[in-house]
Amino acid sequence: MRWISRTLAAVVAVTVSVSVSTVSYASQVGLSVAMSNPILKSDQQQTAFLKVGLSGFKMPAANRRVPVNVALVLDKSGSMNGRKIEEARQAAIQAIRRLDANDIVSVIVYDSTVEVLVPATKLTDKDAVCRKIASVQPGGRTALFAGVSKGAAEIRKFLDSERVNRIVLLSDGLANIGPSAPSELGSLGSSFKKEGISVTTMGLGLDYNEDLMVHLASHSGGNHVFIEDETQLAGFFKQEFDTVLSVVAQEVAITIDVAKGIRPVRVMGNQAEINGQQVVTSLAQLYSEQEKFVVLEVEVPASPEGNVRDVAQVSVDYDNMLTHRTDRLSGKASVNFSSSDAVVSSNLNAEVLEAGVLLFANERNKLATVLRDKGDIDAARRLLLSNADYLKKYAVELNSRELGLACELNGAQSKNLDAADWQRGRKLMRFGQYQTDTQQILQVPESKPSGQ
Amino acid sequence: MRAKPLILLLLIVCLPVVGLAWLAVRVARDDKAALQQRFEEVFMVQLRDIDGNISRHFESLATQLRLTVGLVELNADRIRILIREHPHVRQIIVLDRTGVVLHPDPSQPLNSSERDFLSEAQELIRDRDLIRAAGLVAENASGNRQLGNTISESSRSPLAGKSGHTEDTVEGWHTWYWGRGVHLIFWQRRTDGTVVGIVLERGRWMADLIAGLPETVDSKYQNVPVAAMSRFRLVDSMGNSMYEWGRFEPPHESAPLVEQAVSSPLNSWRLQALVPNSLLAGVSRGTAFQLASGIGAVAGALAVLVVVFWREYSREIQQAAQRVSFVNQVSHELKTPLTNIRMYADLLAEDLEGLDEAGNGRPADRLRVIVSESQRLTRLISNVLTFGRQQREAVVLRLQPASIDEIVRRVVEQFAPTFERLGVRMELELAAESLVLVDDDAVEQILVNLVSNVEKYAATGGVLRIATSVGGSRTKISVSDAGPGIPSTMCDAVFEPFVRVSSRLEDAAGTGIGLSIARDLARVHGGDLSLLESTVGASFCVDLSTPEVGSAT
Structure with a gap:
């Protein structure tokens, strides 16, 4: 039945596709589909980036924000003792204070075992919830997987596509009870994403497993942050709740039907299925006035000058949190061919190219992490330095501040590969990679003066 | 002499205490085993329940998959x-x-x-x-x-x-x-x-x-101590803990109390329950303490009783010894004036013999009574003294040459006036005239006791027969009467001190120590005193070791 509805929708989409491609209505997500090189060099096979950008609309001020269903899953293992648990309690309480009676909150704490401190409930008695959070005392090992499992069970009690369903996981250590492989947490995250639950993972200090945390966040479509100092906790919690409270669209399914003859090579920055000519990917959430994008690298066969080729047809389904309807958008991209290099380069789409370069460099940055993990510090350093050069070249060419920052970051990372710095350096790298991949807006907050 | 009762008393205290302690150890051990078993059963039931939930979880998952995919x-x-x-x-x-x-x-x-x-x-x-x-x-x-x-x-x-x-x-x-x-x-x-x-x-x-399994409940709401003190675990095929719940934090590598394999499809996984060792030991330690304090109380009570009893016993023993010594002393003091009385009565009797032929015999008769009564008193006192010596184990023989027949005659002579008055005929068959080494005081006392018994109890028989015989270095003296005899049930008892065939007051007087003294003296003298079987009356036989004068030394 769903299959039928899809075909019907596709027929409708064809009729409206042209007008929708760039226009953004106040209550609808904006879709932009564009090529990095709208004009390609003729008579040669080449690759180009296709960017599918989605920008969240601004919630009308009159409207109330979207209600949320949040499970706070907090680590209270022995290593949290002292300032960490204090700051965590404060951060959680401050976050809860921002919610209201339409929101659903549950609080789960875990050490060796899991305790559902506050079962999922409408937040009618904030003080009671805050008091319970304030009473949390640390001790024990780290049953992270179980904490997340119970958190998801609490979320599911009120699982509803009209709410933002989010697990916020805080951990400061290695998961040492229960499944702990990044693949297992990734598997769990994928499953959550299908239900519309995403997990934001917050790694505190230098002892957590960043791969595990990144996998869980990326597969489920949540955020991931590296909180180096516990004084930053409140700031990160605030930003996380800012994003949660600004969700305008959920369960964004993107289907890219690539034209015959053009080969979809890979999707950068987001998990995607490439089934022959069809590329399927999804975004868990879109935030108000923020753009998220997916970049597909395509291989275009040699074509004669003057030829116009359809590259891809894009359709997007999403749950509109304002109208509570499932909206459908579509757009398409095509390329022309010219034998003149000048024509080709003068027609570059700087915005798409910037995104493509950023994500491409990010893939190479991940490779540098892999090399460093194998112990090949020199190779990792060389890769990062060449990455910096690559980014610098485009930063100048496109006059891009963002690429310039990425260039600096790669350069700085190349100096932090030694054993003494690596535990911290690796967390920073994975955090940076994740931010770039997901266009995450969570940034290191300004620390309190006392934290320095 | 006091060591024996002391040991007995100690045993009275120790044996029950030791017995109780052994029982207590047994009870404590059984108790611990029973407790452990009870715990195991309780936790096994819980594990089976949990396994049942897991099975149902997979059944419902199967149903869901069948409906959506199948x-x-x-x-x-x-x-x-x-x-x-x-x-x-x-x-x-x-x-x-x-x-x-x-x-x-x-x-x-x-x-x-x-x-x-x-x-x-x-x-x-x-x-x-x-x-x-x-x-x-x-x-x-x-x-x-x-x-x-x-x-x-x-x-x-x-x-x-x-x-x-x-x-x-x-x-x-x-x-x-x-x-x-x-x-x-x-x-x-x-x-x-x-x-x-x-x-x-x-x-x-x-x-x-994991979401379907219980979580650790806030301790505030947990009022079941056993659940609060346990840890449950779901363990995968490699033995890694997949999920845990319960307040108890087990030490590393601690073994589970009970274990249950999970049902299909996860049959390589196991459910475990862990409890602190102190939970098992703690309860039985409590029992052990109760038992120990119980035993202690019993031992204490027994000890107090024994102390009280021992003090009473000691005091009575002391008092009895004082009484015996008092009686001995008094008897001894009585003996000296009595001897004098007898001596002077004898002298007086000899003096009166001459007078008697001239005048009437009444003073002589009266004197004879005095003599005979004083003789009886002497016998009584010497018996008491001998008995006292026996009690102190201080009887010593003084052997000297004497004729047994002579001693018999002396005794018979003593009793002759009495028997004459009572109408008892005396038959003597004496065949031990020769001199042998003997303590004549002891033999005389034996015979006096036997003959005085005849006087007291068997005078109605009308005859007293005394026979002596010598064989080698042994002498036999038999004393028989034709009185009422001694019932067969009393044959042995008559030789015990203070035992009398009839203790009725109207029966003849007596202290009940005569036969006992006679037998003891005979035994000290290397022989025995025995009651012979007889159809009429009582017949005693004294058997003595009497070495001949020449050969003995």
Whole structure:
């Protein structure tokens, strides 16, 4: 039945596709589909980036924000003792204070075992919830997987596509009870994403497993942050709740039907299925006035000058949190061919190219992490330095501040590969990679003066 | 002499205490075993309950999979959409009846997760595990790998109805070990001969399993101490803890109290319950303490009783000794004036003999009474003194040459006036005239006691027969009467001190120590005193060791 509805929708989409491609209505997500090189060099096979950008609309001020269903899953293992648990309690309480009676909150704490401190409930008695959070005392090992499992069970009690369903996981250590492989947490995250639950993972200090945390966040479509100092906790919690409270669209399914003859090579920055000519990917959430994008690298066969080729047809389904309807958008991209290099380069789409370069460099940055993990510090350093050069070249060419920052970051990372710095350096790298991949807006907050 | 009662008293205290202690140890040990068993039973019941919940969880998961995936016509697109939408499904594999993979079809363009799956599942596909599980391989007798539970007819899918072969639709769980551990595949054999394997998202089914298990409850709401003091654990096939709950934090590597294997499909996993050792030991330590304090109380009470008893006993012994010594002293003091009285009475009797022939005999008769009564008093006192000496084990023989017959005659002479008055005829058969070494005081005292018994109790028989005989270095003296005799039940008892055949007051007077003294003296004298069997009256025989004067020294 769903299959039928899809075909019907596709027929409708064809009729409206042209007008929708760039226009953004106040209550609808904006879709932009564009090529990095709208004009390609003729008579040669080449690759180009296709960017599918989605920008969240601004919630009308009159409207109330979207209600949320949040499970706070907090680590209270022995290593949290002292300032960490204090700051965590404060951060959680401050976050809860921002919610209201339409929101659903549950609080789960875990050490060796899991305790559902506050079962999922409408937040009618904030003080009671805050008091319970304030009473949390640390001790024990780290049953992270179980904490997340119970958190998801609490979320599911009120699982509803009209709410933002989010697990916020805080951990400061290695998961040492229960499944702990990044693949297992990734598997769990994928499953959550299908239900519309995403997990934001917050790694505190230098002892957590960043791969595990990144996998869980990326597969489920949540955020991931590296909180180096516990004084930053409140700031990160605030930003996380800012994003949660600004969700305008959920369960964004993107289907890219690539034209015959053009080969979809890979999707950068987001998990995607490439089934022959069809590329399927999804975004868990879109935030108000923020753009998220997916970049597909395509291989275009040699074509004669003057030829116009359809590259891809894009359709997007999403749950509109304002109208509570499932909206459908579509757009398409095509390329022309010219034998003149000048024509080709003068027609570059700087915005798409910037995104493509950023994500491409990010893939190479991940490779540098892999090399460093194998112990090949020199190779990792060389890769990062060449990455910096690559980014610098485009930063100048496109006059891009963002690429310039990425260039600096790669350069700085190349100096932090030694054993003494690596535990911290690796967390920073994975955090940076994740931010770039997901266009995450969570940034290191300004620390309190006392934290320095 | 006082050591024996002391040991007895100590035993009276120690034996019950030792016995009680032994019992207590037994009880404590049984108690601990019983307690442990009780705990084990309680926790085993809980583990079985939990396992039941796990089984039901997988049953409902199977139902869910059957409804969402199991009834759908499958093709590559449909499968991909199913995987994208179904949170539990990681991948779906379709095989034909010979084990050839129909989906994901390696000859078609595959997405990365399909390619990854095919490389992971190489062995699963090559070994035709799913085909075997579905019962499509004939030689499954060698290794029946059907781990799943075959769903009964009532719950079979309607697809089977069309074909009419009800046994055709079979489904179940298959466990597949790869990478980090066990993966679950829900397989179906469809009527078209294909086998569909729904590979579950490992992270997800584990999370759901965990979400369905109890969590640790806030201690504020927990009023069951046993639950508060335990830890439950779900352990995978490698022994890694997958999930734990309960307030007790067990030390590293501690062994579970009870363990239960999880039912299919997770039969390689186990449920464990752990309790602190102190919980088992603690309760029995309490019992042990109670028992120990009980025993202590009993021992204390016994000790107090023994002390009190010992003090009373000692005082009485002391008082009795004082009384005996008093009686001895008094008797001794009595003896001296009595001797004088007798001596002077004898002298007076001799003086009166001359007078008697002239005048009437009345003063002489009266004097005879005085003499005879004083003799009787002497005998009494000497018996008391001898008895006192015996009690102190201070009887010493003074052997000197004497004639037994002479001693007999002396005694008989003493009693002659009395027997004459009582009308008792004395028959003497004396054949021990020779001089032998003997303590004549002891022999005289033996005979006096025997003869005075005849005077007191057997005068009615009218005859007293005394016979002596010598054989080698032994002398026998027999004293017989024709009185009422001694009942056979008393034959032995008469020789015990203070025993009398009749203790009635109106019967003849007596102290009850005469025969006892006589026998003891005879024994000291190397012989014995015995009661002979006789048809009439009583007949005593004194047997003495009497070395001849010449040969003895």
